[in-house]
Amino acid sequence: MVIGNGSTNGQSRKNGNRRRNGKPSKYSAFSLLRHGLSQGADWPRAWREHPIRASYDVVIIGGGVHGLATAYYLAKNHGITNVAVLDKGYLGGGGSGRNTAILRSNYLTPEGVRFYDRSMQLYEHLAADLNFNVMFSRRGHLTLAHNDSSLRTMRWRAEVNKQQGVDSDVIDPNEIAKLVPYLETSPNTRYPILGALYHPPGGIIRHDAVVWGYARGADANGVHLHQNTEVTGIDVADGRVTGVRTRRGRIATGAVVNCTAGWSTIISDMAGVSMPVTTSPLQAAVTEPVRPFLDTVVVSGTLHVYVSQTDRGELVFGASVDPFTSYSMRGSLEFVEGLAGHVLELMPALSKMRLLRQWAGLCDMTPDYSPIMGPTEVDGFYVDVGWGTYGFKAGPVSGEAMAECVATKRTPEIIAAFPLSRFDAGELVGEKGAAAVGH
Structure with missing residues (x-):
């Protein structure tokens, strides 16, 4: 099991759990028991609540592992922190909290193998990266x-x-x-x-630990996480995104990323983008x-x-x-x-x-059992959808790649095989032999 708490030195990590600067750690066994009996009244929140701003540079729809990872890597890798993650329920309440959390990269196509292998590499070091034990x-x-x-x-x-x-x-x-x-x-x-x-x-x-780790990391980098914020519409003018409408008001933005599972077609339809997804x-x-x-x-x-x-x-x-x-x-x-x-x-x-x-x-x-990732015909509207039964495995690499796509406005090579346009072009990436019940 890979366990990380932000330290790269095993001995200092071991000692740091007991003492800090020569003093007993405040998270000793007795302290943890006291916190538990007090129902966590003085526990610090893992992430903060913010009022919704009138505008954000990027709005991500979907507060699961894909949406949170995209937000985290936008802030961490590209310095884009004026980002909002919107979820109509609670973070991780969709597919990220309902999967069986199996990880692998032994897919069928070269494109799929490279893609999922990168995700495995990120998962192996995720605990140290997020300073949060994801129990890999x-x-x-x-x-x-x-x-x-x-x-x-x-x-x-x-x-x-x-x-x-x-x-x-x-x-x-x-x-x-x-x-x-x-x-x-x-x-x-x-x-x-x-x-x-x-x-x-x-x-x-541990699937919920991955969600919490990315949420905490995104929040620490300045991203706003808005739970119970249902999206009701996406505004498009002259072929480009101009804003998102929610039950808590309108948000102006020039970039929207659809990271939903189950309702991905409903969100894309709001932007006028049709997808071959059931x-x-x-x-x-x-x-x-x-x-x-x-x-x-x-x-x-x-x-x-x-x-x-x-x-x-x-x-x-x-x-x-x-x-x-x-x-x-x-x-x-x-x-x-x-x-x-x-x-x-x-x-x-x-x-x-x-x-x-x-x-x-x-x-x-999707028809070929591969995801749909990248920009669409609507300028500023991006999709990271169509994950079938295997989306959780791809959370880290999807977030990393989509963050790069949004930040640079160029499609990274690792997701170049998964555009929406491949269905019209007949360039399918057939993963059914490794993804139908591949878990």
């Missing part, structure tokens, strides 16, 4: 192959990964059994495991905590299921998006029944575990 844990990532076709795809992905310098290889059932002893690797099962794509750098992270629910569930036994993230595209274990011992399960378009975020019995059956195909020993809760989020799916 490198576990390794297994994508199982149950038939010859899947195995060919795994070999294809492995070769693309290697060419891009990403650690990824196909392993056989014996090696899989050593990594995950609880997996049913017998050849006599209904869905025999023929092999797997093993990606050692993959892992998990929205579907994605459900997940979690079990009671048990003794840690699953060190690796396990994914089966054939069974449409993925599972990992948190540091608290819970098993987190998920599947593919629901087979219909909807804005509903209600769980369903059908999902739980199907999920449980597929999980038990892989790990029969889990039959006695109890499911604690389930939830759903919204996924914006």
Whole structure:
């Protein structure tokens, strides 16, 4: 696990937790207990509340990891601090708080592999960068192959990964059994495991910690974070953005970044920009905590299921998006029944575990399963949308790239393959083989 508190020296970090300048730290165990019993009355706020200004240089719509990362890197990397992040609810209340927080970069296309690998690099050092423990844990990532076709795809992905310098290889059932002893690797099962794509750098992270870390970092750099501020319209005149209308008043601005998930088409329609995106629910569930036994993230595209274990011992399960378009975020019995059956195909020993809760989020799916990023035909209106089931993995690199795009008014090379115009030009970036239920 990578833990950071802003210090690059391990020994000084260790000592600094106990004493500062020869004096006991105010955050000692007794102090923390006192704060907890007082219900945190004198805790400093992680980020501040500000009145909304009449104008901002940049307005970012969406207070999840993508929007907050964009704001943070605009301020940190480019010195643009007159920035507002607007969210109709609370920060991290959308897709960033409803995902299963699995990280990987073993995608199918060279463009996708390079992109997600940069995000992994940023995630690995994010705790130190933000001075906030985001609880990144490198576990390794297994994508199982149950038939010859899947195995060919795994070999294809492995070769693309290697060419891009990403650690990824196909392993056989014996090696899989050593990594995950609880997996049913017998050849006599209904869905025999023929092999797997093993990606050692993959892992998990604490999703709310990432949101809080970016929010605190953006606030410290002067960005204004406005919760409970729903956008009702975007003003466009002579082909360029002039302002944003909210339920708390109008904001003048020359740059708007759409970083929403679920409602991305609604926001883009406000600016007169049409996008080929459909929205579907994605459900997940979690079990009671048990003794840690699953060190690796396990994914089966054939069974449409993925599972990992948190540091608290819970098993987190998920599947593919629901087979219909909807804005509903209600769980369903059908999902739980199907999920449980597929999980038990892989790990029969889990039959006695109890499911604690389930939830759903919204996924914006593009035709080629790749995002839409960069400027649009409306001057000053930028999009960072269409993330399907894999947006959280891309949070840091998306923020870094979109900040550069807005600040320089040039599209960074790392996102040059993902413009909105690719659908008219027929230059699709087909990631379905690694993103449909790739988690």
